Amino acid sequence: MKNIYLDNSATTQVDPEVAKIMTEYMVEKFGNPSSIHFFGQQAKYAMDNAREKVAKVINAGVKEIFFTSGGTESDNWAIRGFVENYIKKNNKAHIVTSRIEHSAVYETCRMLEKKYPQLITVTYLKPDKKGHISPYEVKKALTSDTVIVSIMHVNNEIGAINDIAEIGRICREKCVLFHTDAVQSFTKIPINVKTMNIDLLSASSHKIYGPKGVGLLYVRNKVDILPILFGGKQESGQRNGTENLPGIVGFGKAAEIAMKTYKKDIQRIGSLRNKLYELISKDVKDIILNSDIEEGYEGILNISFDGVEGESLLLALDMEGVAVSTGSACSAGSVKPSRVLLGIGLMEVDAQSSIRFSIGRNNTMEEIEFAGNAVIKAVERLRSMSWM
Ligand SMILES: Cc1ncc(COP(=O)(O)O)c(C=O)c1O
Structure with missing residues (x-):
C-alpha cells in the first residue's frame, strides 16, 4: 500500500x-x-x-x-x-x-x-x-x-x-x-x-x-x-x-472547488473518522478521546494512548507508511506537551501520549482500515516494551 x-x-x-x-x-x-x-x-x-x-x-x-x-x-x-x-x-x-x-x-x-x-x-x-x-x-x-x-x-x-x-x-x-x-x-x-x-x-x-x-x-x-x-x-x-x-x-x-464539494466531502470525511475511531477503540484499551465525535469538526480525531509516548507512536506509524501528527504542525518537534491538551485538562503524561489523525477529502476507507490496524499493532508493540 x-x-x-x-x-x-x-x-x-x-x-x-x-x-x-x-x-x-x-x-x-x-x-x-x-x-x-x-x-x-x-x-x-x-x-x-x-x-x-x-x-x-x-x-x-x-x-x-x-x-x-x-x-x-x-x-x-x-x-x-x-x-x-x-x-x-x-x-x-x-x-x-x-x-x-x-x-x-x-x-x-x-x-x-x-x-x-x-x-x-x-x-x-x-x-x-x-x-x-x-x-x-x-x-x-x-x-x-x-x-x-x-x-x-x-x-x-x-x-x-x-x-x-x-x-x-x-x-x-x-x-x-x-x-x-x-x-x-x-x-x-x-x-x-x-x-x-x-x-x-x-x-x-x-x-x-x-x-x-x-x-x-x-x-x-x-x-x-x-x-x-x-x-x-x-x-x-x-x-x-x-x-x-x-x-x-x-x-x-x-x-x-471546495465550495462545490464541501457538503459531500464533510459527510465522507466524518464517516472515515468514525470508522477509524471505531477500529481503534474496539481493540485498544486505555485510550482518551480528546476530540468531540458528536459535535467537533469531522476531520480531526485526537486520541491519547495510555503508556505510549506520542512521538514513538508517530515514528512507528511512519515506518508503516502512515503519516500522523502529535499536535499542531507548529508544535511538532518540540518536547513540551501541547498547550491545547493541557488547556482541556489533560495531565502532562496524557498530553504527551496523544496523536492527531486528520482526515481529508483524498482519503479512502481502505486507507483508514490499514491505518487503524497499524495503530492497533504499533500500540500493542510499544506497550509491551514500555516502562511508562
Ligand atoms: C488554526 C490555525 N491558525 C493559523 C495557522 C497558521 O497558518 P499558516 O500555516 O498558513 O501560516 C494554522 C496552521 O496550522 C492553524 O491551524
Missing part, C-alpha cells in the same frame, strides 16, 4: 486543477498586477477574480479581502494592526483570547503584553473539557478597556468548534472588535461574516488543497487597522509587496 496521509490539518495536497491554473499564471500569464500594460492587467483581472471567489465563501465584499502570505501573517496583522494602532491614541487596551489559540494568535498576544507592559493586558480564557470557549466567559471577561476579542473557529489540534456567531453577537453588542482564526474551518463549515458579526477573519490556502504561502485577512469595511508591511501600495496600501499571483489564483480555484 502507498503511504497514507492522515495529517490534513497540517497541510493538504494541492488539487491538480489548482496546480494546473497556477502553472498557467507562472509560465504564461506571469505579469505583475501593478503593471498597467497587458500582462499586468491580465494578472490583475485574475487576482480580482480570485478575490471574488474567496470573498463569496464568507459573504464578504471584495474590498474587504486582503491577500497575505498565510494564516500566520493574517493572525499577526489582525491583532497587531488593530491594537498597535489603537494604543497610539489611547493609553489602555485589553485583549480577550484563549489558552488554546494557534501560536500565531497566542504568541502575538504574548508579544504585545511584553512589548507594552503599561498599555496592553491580555486575558487568556480557559476552555471547557471539550475545548470550547464559552460565549458567557467571553462576556464576563470584557472590561471597559477591552478593544478586541480573538477566538478561533475550529481548534487545529482537537477539532472543537466554537460558537463564533454568539461570540460575535456579544462583541458587537459591546462595541468590541471580533477576530476569528478560521484557518481550519474556511470552506469546511459555513461562515457568514455579516450575520456572525465578524470584524476580522484569517484563512489560509494550504489547508484547503491550495498552495502554501498564501492566505487572506478579511477586514470589515470601516475597521481601521495599520499595515505591518510597508512598501509599494499593493492591496490598497494595506498589505504591501508584490502579490503572489500564482498562489492567489490557486487559492481562488481551491476555494471554488
Whole structure:
C-alpha cells in the first residue's frame, strides 16, 4: 500500500486543477498586477477574480479581502494592526483570547503584553473539557478597556468548534472588535461574516488543497487597522509587496472547488473518522478521546494512548507508511506537551501520549482500515516494551 496521509490539518495536497491554473499564471500569464500594460492587467483581472471567489465563501465584499502570505501573517496583522494602532491614541487596551489559540494568535498576544507592559493586558480564557470557549466567559471577561476579542473557529489540534456567531453577537453588542482564526474551518463549515458579526477573519490556502504561502485577512469595511508591511501600495496600501499571483489564483480555484464539494466531502470525511475511531477503540484499551465525535469538526480525531509516548507512536506509524501528527504542525518537534491538551485538562503524561489523525477529502476507507490496524499493532508493540 502507498503511504497514507492522515495529517490534513497540517497541510493538504494541492488539487491538480489548482496546480494546473497556477502553472498557467507562472509560465504564461506571469505579469505583475501593478503593471498597467497587458500582462499586468491580465494578472490583475485574475487576482480580482480570485478575490471574488474567496470573498463569496464568507459573504464578504471584495474590498474587504486582503491577500497575505498565510494564516500566520493574517493572525499577526489582525491583532497587531488593530491594537498597535489603537494604543497610539489611547493609553489602555485589553485583549480577550484563549489558552488554546494557534501560536500565531497566542504568541502575538504574548508579544504585545511584553512589548507594552503599561498599555496592553491580555486575558487568556480557559476552555471547557471539550475545548470550547464559552460565549458567557467571553462576556464576563470584557472590561471597559477591552478593544478586541480573538477566538478561533475550529481548534487545529482537537477539532472543537466554537460558537463564533454568539461570540460575535456579544462583541458587537459591546462595541468590541471580533477576530476569528478560521484557518481550519474556511470552506469546511459555513461562515457568514455579516450575520456572525465578524470584524476580522484569517484563512489560509494550504489547508484547503491550495498552495502554501498564501492566505487572506478579511477586514470589515470601516475597521481601521495599520499595515505591518510597508512598501509599494499593493492591496490598497494595506498589505504591501508584490502579490503572489500564482498562489492567489490557486487559492481562488481551491476555494471554488471546495465550495462545490464541501457538503459531500464533510459527510465522507466524518464517516472515515468514525470508522477509524471505531477500529481503534474496539481493540485498544486505555485510550482518551480528546476530540468531540458528536459535535467537533469531522476531520480531526485526537486520541491519547495510555503508556505510549506520542512521538514513538508517530515514528512507528511512519515506518508503516502512515503519516500522523502529535499536535499542531507548529508544535511538532518540540518536547513540551501541547498547550491545547493541557488547556482541556489533560495531565502532562496524557498530553504527551496523544496523536492527531486528520482526515481529508483524498482519503479512502481502505486507507483508514490499514491505518487503524497499524495503530492497533504499533500500540500493542510499544506497550509491551514500555516502562511508562
Ligand atoms: C488554526 C490555525 N491558525 C493559523 C495557522 C497558521 O497558518 P499558516 O500555516 O498558513 O501560516 C494554522 C496552521 O496550522 C492553524 O491551524
